[in-house]
Structures are given as C-alpha cells and as structure tokens.
Amino acid sequence: MSHKPYAKIMLDLQTIEKFAQDKIAYFRFKRFEDGNYLITNEYGKFLWLNEDNFKNFVLDKLDMSGPIYKELKEKLFILDKEYLGRAIRQYAQQKSFLKFGPSLHIVVVTLRCNHKCIYCHASAKTCEDKGYDMDMKTAKQTVDTIFKTTNDAIAIEFQGGEPLLNWPVIEFIIKYAKEKNKLENKNLVFRLVSNFSLLDEDKKNFLINEEVNFCTSLDGDEETHNFNRIYLEANSYQETVKWIKNINQAYDDKYHDKKRNYFSIGALITVTRKTLGNYQKVIDTYIDLGFRNISLRYLNPFGFAADTQKTIWYDPQEFIEFYKKSLDYILQKNIDGRIFYESQAVFHLRKILLNEEPNNLEMRSPCGAGIGQLAYNYNGDVYTCDEGRMIARMGDEMFKLGNIFTNNFEELINNDLCKSICSASCTDGLAGYNENVYKPYLGVCPIYNYSIHGNIFPAMKTSFRWQIDEAMIEYLFLKMKDKKILDIFTEWVKRSKPPIAK
Amino acid sequence: MSKDFNFQVDGDKLEFTINTKIYSLETIYQAAYLFLDKVYIFLDGDPSKEIIVVMKIKDSPDNNSVDLEKIADEFHNELLNQLLRAKVNKSNAKIREYIVAQALYNAVPNEVDELLEEVEETKAENWQDDPMNIAKPWEGDKESN
Numbered sequence: 001m002s003h004k005p006y007a008k009i010m011l012d013l014q015t016i017e018k019f020a021q022d023k024i025a026y027f028r029f030k031r032f033e034d035g036n037y038l039i040t041n042e043y044g045k046f047l048w049l050n051e052d053n054f055k056n057f058v059l060d061k062l063d064m065s066g067p068i069y070k071e072l073k074e075k076l077f078i079l080d081k082e083y084l085g086r087a088i089r090q091y092a093q094q095k096s097f098l099k100f101g102p103s104l105h106i107v108v109v110t111l112r113c114n115h116k117c118i119y120c121h122a123s124a125k126t127c128e129d130k131g132y133d134m135d136m137k138t139a140k141q142t143v144d145t146i147f148k149t150t151n152d153a154i155a156i157e158f159q160g161g162e163p164l165l166n167w168p169v170i171e172f173i174i175k176y177a178k179e180k181n182k183l184e185n186k187n188l189v190f191r192l193v194s195n196f197s198l199l200d201e202d203k204k205n206f207l208i209n210e211e212v213n214f215c216t217s218l219d220g221d222e223e224t225h226n227f228n229r230i231y232l233e234a235n236s237y238q239e240t241v242k243w244i245k246n247i248n249q250a251y252d253d254k255y256h257d258k259k260r261n262y263f264s265i266g267a268l269i270t271v272t273r274k275t276l277g278n279y280q281k282v283i284d285t286y287i288d289l290g291f292r293n294i295s296l297r298y299l300n301p302f303g304f305a306a307d308t309q310k311t312i313w314y315d316p317q318e319f320i321e322f323y324k325k326s327l328d329y330i331l332q333k334n335i336d337g338r339i340f341y342e343s344q345a346v347f348h349l350r351k352i353l354l355n356e357e358p359n360n361l362e363m364r365s366p367c368g369a370g371i372g373q374l375a376y377n378y379n380g381d382v383y384t385c386d387e388g389r390m391i392a393r394m395g396d397e398m399f400k401l402g403n404i405f406t407n408n409f410e411e412l413i414n415n416d417l418c419k420s421i422c423s424a425s426c427t428d429g430l431a432g433y434n435e436n437v438y439k440p441y442l443g444v445c446p447i448y449n450y451s452i453h454g455n456i457f458p459a460m461k462t463s464f465r466w467q468i469d470e471a472m473i474e475y476l477f478l479k480m481k482d483k484k485i486l487d488i489f490t491e492w493v494k495r496s497k498p499p500i501a502k
Numbered sequence: 503m504s505k506d507f508n509f510q511v512d513g514d515k516l517e518f519t520i521n522t523k524i525y526s527l528e529t530i531y532q533a534a535y536l537f538l539d540k541v542y543i544f545l546d547g548d549p550s551k552e553i554i555v556v557m558k559i560k561d562s563p564d565n566n567s568v569d570l571e572k573i574a575d576e577f578h579n580e581l582l583n584q585l586l587r588a589k590v591n592k593s594n595a596k597i598r599e600y601i602v603a604q605a606l607y608n609a610v611p612n613e614v615d616e617l618l619e620e621v622e623e624t625k626a627e628n629w630q631d632d633p634m635n636i637a638k639p640w641e642g643d644k645e646s647n
Contacts, residue, residue, distance in 0.1 A: 016589065088601050
C-alpha cells in the first residue's frame with residue numbers, strides 16, 4: 001500500500017536542518033490540531049505560537065523588536081548574554097526543596113478503624129483488633145526522631161486507621177512535641193486526618209486550642225459518601241457534616257481576623273466509579289458546606305481486594321471525562337461569581353503559573369518520599385511515605401526504611417532505598433519524559449508504579465497515572481487560552497494556601 | 503511533489519521502512535516509544551541503511567479502533583518532531599548540564615560572561631573524548647578475541 005504523506009505535517013526537513021542551534025535555548029513542544037504549538041522549558045515557562053511564529057522561532061527569524069521575541073527572551077527561550085545566570089537562579093529556586101529534608105511526618109497512631117470504606121487504602125483493622133495501637137514509648141521515640149530532621153518546618157500528621165481511637169497518644173504527641181519545640185524552635189504544625197465520628201467537645205476544644213488543623217474524608221453528597229464509606233454505628237455522612245459545621249462555628253467564634261482564613265477544615269474526596277456520574281451533586285455539597293475548594297483525586301490502587309476493584313475502579317479515559325466535566329462545572333460557578341477551586345488543578349497551576357514545586361510531594365521531581373516526608377507506623381517502623389506504608393499493610397515491606405528503635409535518622413534517610421526512590425521519581429531521567437511538553441509539570445510516584453506495574457520505573461505511555469496527569473494538565477493549558485479562565489486560575493493560585501513545608 | 507509513502511498492512515500488523523540517513527536510531531527509538539500504549543513494536547534491519555518497523559495491535563479492548571494507516575502517518579510526523587527535539591537536545595546538552603550543576607551546588611555566578619566563557623571552554627575540550635576506552639562496549643572486545 002502507499003499514499004501521500006499525512007497532510008497536516010509539521011516542520012519540513014529543510015527547516016529542521018536549519019534550526020538555529022546557537023540562538024535557541026532548550027525547549028519542548030507539542031503541535032495541536034489547530035496548527036498552534038505549545039512550547040515549554042525547564043523553568044516551567046510556556047508560550048503558545050502559531051505555525052509561522054514557531055517556524056520563525058526555530059530558525060531565529062522572528063522580529064527581535066517584536067512582542068513575541070521579547071516574551072520568548074523574557075521566558076528563557078532565547079540564548080542571550082543574560083540567559084545562563086537567570087537560568088541557574090531560576091533552577092536553583094525551583095529545586096531549593098532538595099536542601100531541606102523531610103518536613104511532613106505522618107504518624108499512624110493506630111491501624112484500627114470504625115469505618116469499612118470500600119476503597120480503604122490503609123487496610124485497616126477492626127476496632128476489636130488488639131495490638132495495633134502506638135504505645136507511649138513509641139510515641140516519644142517517634143517525636144524524638146521527627147525532631148532530628150534537618151528541615152526547619154515540621155508538620156506532624158495523625159493518621160490511621162481512625163486516629164481518634166488512640167486519643168491518649170495524640171494528646172501526648174502534641175504536648176511533648178510542643179515542649180520539645182521550646183528548645184528546637186521549629187515551625188511546628190499539626191494535622192489530624194479523621195472521620196470525626198469519635199470527636200467530642202473536649203477533644204475538639206483541645207485540638208482547636210492547640211491549633212491543630214483538621215482534615216476529613218468527605219466523598220460528596222450523602223448517597224455517594226455513604227456508598228463509599230460504610231459505618232455501621234451511624235450515618236457516616238451526617239456525622240462528618242455535623243462536625244464540619246461544629247468546627248467551623250468554633251473557628252468563627254475564636255478567630256475574627258486573618259487567622260480565620262488560615263484555619264479551615266481540609267476535606268479529601270476519593271473518586272470512585274460511584275462518584276463519576278454524581279459529580280454535580282458532589283461539588284454542590286462541598287460548596288453548600290462552605291468549603292473553598294474540592295480535591296478531585298483519583299483512586300490509589302492500594303489496599304483493596306480485586307473484586308472490590310471491579311465495583312469502584314475506572315479506566316483513565318473515564319476519569320479524564322469526569323474531571324473535565326467537573327472542572328467545567330466548577331469554572332461556571334466561578335464565572336457566576338462564586339470563588340471555588342479544584343485543588344488538583346491548583347497543584348498543577350502553581351507549577352505552571354508560579355514555577356513553584358507544589359506542597360503535594362508526589363507531584364515534585366524528585367518526589368517527596370524520604371526526602372520530603374516520612375511515615376511512622378504504630379510499631380515504630382518507618383516508611384518512605386504514606387503510600388509506602390500502605391503497601392506494607394498489604395504484606396510487602398519493600399518501602400520500609402527502618403525502625404525508630406534500631407536506626408538513627410541518618411540511617412533512615414541515607415540508604416539505597418531512599419536513593420532508588422529519588423532516581424525513579426526524577427523525571428529528568430525517565431524514559432519518555434524528557435521529550436514531553438508537560439515534563440516540567442509532571443510528577444512521578446514510584447510506589448504507585450510499583451503497585452500497578454510491578455516496577456518503580458514506569459513505562460510512561462502505559463501508566464494509568466501518567467495518562468490522567470497529562471490529560472489534566474493539557475486541559476488546563478487549553479482552558480487558559482481563554483483570558484477569562486486564565487484570570488480565574490490566577491485567582492485560584494492566589495487564594496490557595498502557600499506551601500508550609502519546604 | 504512529495505514522494506509516496508510505502509507501507510504494508512496485513513491484518514493486525516503494519517510494516518514500513520525508515521531511511522537511517524535521514525533519521526538517526528535515537529530519533530526512531532524515541533518516536534517508537536510514543537506508540538507503546540497502542541501497539542507492540544519490532545525494529546529490525548541494517549542501521550547503516552534502513553530500519554524495518556513492524557507494529558502489531560495490542561490485544562486490548564481500548565485498541566479496537568486503532569487505525570494502522572493513521573499510525574503509520576503519525577509515526578512519520580513523530581519522526582520529524584523527534585528530529586527537531588534531538589537537535590534541540592544536542593545543541594543545549596552541555597549548557598543544561600552546567601545549569602543543573604551550578605544550581606544544585608548553589609554557585610550562583612556574579613559574572614555571567616565568565617560562566618559563558620567557561621561553557622565555551624568546556625565545549626572546546628570535548629568532554630566526550632574517551633582516550634581510555636571506558637565507553638567502549640566490552641561485548642565488542644569479546645567478539646574480536
């Protein structure tokens with residue numbers, strides 16, 4: 001068979017041969033169906049060029065006094081005398097997080113839980129199971145280990161199971177860490193990730209007085225939430241919403257200044273197959289409860305059985321369609337005057353618009369496992385990250401760094417496992433990433449790759465996660481071509497919390 | 503008038519050749535990588551003349567609508583993309599390495615001109631020279647023994 005070459009061809013061979021190699025700095029590009037090109041560079045800068053401008057850019061034939069050339073120069077696409085110094089500074093700033101060490105410390109105070117969520121990532125034990133609570137000795141040693149970090153910022157996040165099932169240890173860790181911090185003088189914050197069902201007024205008041213941030217799981221409207229989050233003793237949705245309102249009221253009563261904006265309840269949604277069709281109701285629930293944002297996260301393949309997977313799982317294309325519809329719905333709310341943002345978009349937008357590595361450690365390159373976060377299990381075992389200890393709950397100790405009683409801090413960090421995870425999540429060295437126009441904005445989770453593909457180094461094109469991330473980022477770029485949407489995104493970035501952890 | 507593009511489709515298989523005088527092996531590999539999710543790819547031939555590309559549709563429900571003729575077209579477009587990317591990569595390789603090294607070692611320069619000179623010197627030194635044959639594949643030695 002034979003036919004004429006594909007009509008919509010990009011640059012011809014002659015043009016490529018004449019590429020102005022001494023004038024044009026490193027860039028990545030993608031040609032879109034409409035003939036426009038998106039170009040990006042190492043520093044997260046981007047520009048749209050039409051076909052003629054792209055060709056003239058490649059040949060260095062753009063009018064040097066024109067606005068496009070000036071923008072290219074400003075955004076580090078042109079090799080001029082200022083390029084090297086500016087590029088080094090920009091890159092150093094972007095990667096400054098590498099110098100600091102772990103700031104996020106996830107403390108699993110118990111593996112027991114009073115919910116039986118269908119997607120349970122943590123493979124929780126029932127309330128009756130004994131021997132899965134952190135004891136005081138381990139709690140003290142955990143705090144001592146945490147304070148060995150080289151980072152000036154420490155965020156201690158209580159997780160489980162349901163952490164409130166081991167309240168005495170939570171109370172102890174907060175008091176002991178604060179006492180210890182009188183000498184250490186770190187930027188210390190606490191976060192409780194809880195379903196709130198075991199909260200009471202005394203506990204709530206203690207946590208608010210100690211300035212502990214609250215984070216809960218809210219999977220959307222009552223039907224969707226209770227489908228995903230099974231709680232036999234009461235209505236999970238109603239319990240969670242009751243405490244969201246209660247805590248918000250307590251914040252309103254306590255804070256009347258800017259600090260009120262700082263203290264808000266974080267809520268996490270886990271998108272299952274059930275969520276896909278209910279996206280409007282889910283988003284409306286968040287808005288009605290006064291949340292400023294929603295985080296439309298895809299499922300992590302940790303912790304649930306294969307038969308459950310069929311009920312809740314989806315393929316990348318299904319999630320991408322859901323995400324696009326949801327983002328459009330949220331954008332319309334913003335156009336109608338309600339500022340409400342989608343957090344996964346904001347994580348990407350902070351990279352795209354601010355050239356800032358996000359606080360979401362799995363979106364960094366390299367990822368935060370080990371070098372940005374550590375997870376401490378109830379028995380003192382330490383893992384690269386929360387995902388690493390979830391894999392351990394499934395019987396695979398691949399991502400265990402050591403134990404707080406047998407390893408010092410240096411041994412926990414300076415080891416082959418930690419280095420391997422860094423290598424596997426550094427997108428500069430991964431097949432397929434270097435040529436991808438979205439490379440500056442993509443992150444990699446080696447543990448995710450391990451659980452899906454059996455290898456911490458992914459085959460990018462076949463990765464579920466990569467397909468979704470790339471589609472999400474591309475959709476943001478296409479949306480941003482509309483000035484009105486760009487303004488909304490800029491406002492989202494401004495309103496989203498600046499990173500606490502370095 | 504552009505030359506016709508020849509290829510063969512046989513059931514779920516597609517075959518065509520690529521002239522290696524125009525497209526380097528690296529370019530062909532990188533273009534091939536981008537089709538891994540849709541097809542199995544087999545490369546053969548004489549790298550000094552032409553590479554034979556055979557593609558076989560993956561047995562997956564998502565791949566029912568894979569159009570092999572379109573893939574052949576897209577592959578050739580992707581070769582051009584990769585050719586340009588290879589040129590951009592090559593011309594910027596040293597400067598990129600230099601930027602990363604300087605940035606990560608915190609040595610932000612005061613005098614940009616000085617650094618540019620240094621890069622030029624590095625270029626002249628041609629660091630890719632291999633006087634001790636360190637980069638030489640040992641398999642080659644084995645064969646010659």
